[in-house]
Amino acid sequence: xxxxxxxxxxxxxxxxxxxxxxxxxxxxxxxxxxxxxxxxxxxxxxxxxxxxxxxxxxxxxxxxxxxxxxxxxxxxxxxxxxxxxxxxxxxxxxxxxxxxxxxxxxxxxxxxxxxxxxxxxxxxxxxxxxxxxxxxxxxxxxxxxxxxxxxxxxxxxxxxxxxxxxxxxxxxxxxxxxxxxxxxxxxxxxxxxxxxxxxxxxxxxxxxxxxxxxxxxxxxxxxxxxxxxxxxx
Ligand SMILES: Nc1ncnc2c1ncn2[C@@H]1O[C@H](COP(=O)(O)OP(=O)(O)O)[C@@H](O)[C@H]1O
Ligand SMILES: [Mg+2]
Numbered sequence: 001x002x003x004x005x006x007x008x009x010x011x012x013x014x015x016x017x018x019x020x021x022x023x024x025x026x027x028x029x030x031x032x033x034x035x036x037x038x039x040x041x042x043x044x045x046x047x048x049x050x051x052x053x054x055x056x057x058x059x060x061x062x063x064x065x066x067x068x069x070x071x072x073x074x075x076x077x078x079x080x081x082x083x084x085x086x087x088x089x090x091x092x093x094x095x096x097x098x099x100x101x102x103x104x105x106x107x108x109x110x111x112x113x114x115x116x117x118x119x120x121x122x123x124x125x126x127x128x129x130x131x132x133x134x135x136x137x138x139x140x141x142x143x144x145x146x147x148x149x150x151x152x153x154x155x156x157x158x159x160x161x162x163x164x165x166x167x168x169x170x171x172x173x174x175x176x177x178x179x180x181x182x183x184x185x186x187x188x189x190x191x192x193x194x195x196x197x198x199x200x201x202x203x204x205x206x207x208x209x210x211x212x213x214x215x216x217x218x219x220x221x222x223x224x225x226x227x228x229x230x231x232x233x
Contacts, residue, residue, distance in 0.1 A: 010063035025220035038208035041217030089158025091168035128156035148179030
């Protein structure tokens with residue numbers, strides 16, 4: 001197996017005036033290609049900080065980080081954003097769709113920034129919407145879709161760039177429990193069918209259990225790694 005993510009001795013401190021907060025206190029984490037894992041932990045335990053580092057949206061204070069074998073902790077911003085575009089799709093709690101664009105246009109938007117034009121871009125966006133079961137809602141505006149459907153558009157937007165990795169911060173946090181389960185079924189299917197690696201943060205155990213493994217964070221450290229088995233469900 002090949003590691004897609006390799007964090008070693010990662011710390012991240014924030015300084016606000018005189019006060020220093022250590023959000024991550026020395027995290028070692030290796031995730032193999034094709035895994036689906038969950039990160040849980042109380043509020044303030046460092047979950048979002050860790051996901052931002054994994055997603056190359058932020059750099060560690062100390063430690064080393066490799067994504068797909070590429071060392072990133074000393075990279076400049078322009079190179080970091082290349083890595084993000086090339087490898088990573090993001091899914092957020094609040095969808096972050098543009099309200100004046102329909103589903104298809106929302107999915108196409110990042111492809112425009114990546115310089116993909118014409119037919120190819122439309123085909124990719126439509127394929128991604130089909131993969132989340134929304135082929136029949138392409139021309140709907142976000143306001144004409146349910147929360148669960150909006151999150152599916154957001155997942156399609158992440159998929160359209162064909163990332164190796166999906167990072168999701170509380171992807172079901174704004175959804176009712178049936179829609180949340182539906183999103184987890186989509187993640188499971190994508191993971192099984194395409195081998196895409198998924199790392200999600202959640203505070204709901206029911207949601208975390210869709211992953212193969214749960215990393216429990218506390219005070220900026222991985223306190224416990226739980227393998228999910230049929231028995232845990
Ligand atoms: N930009 C920031 N500036 C200062 N402190 C921060 C910043 N981001 C997070 N923190 C602090 O780092 C700790 C971990 O935060 P976070 O990663 O957001 O936790 P979680 O997502 O688990 O709730 C918290 O104590 C938080 O207040
Ligand atoms: Mg958070």
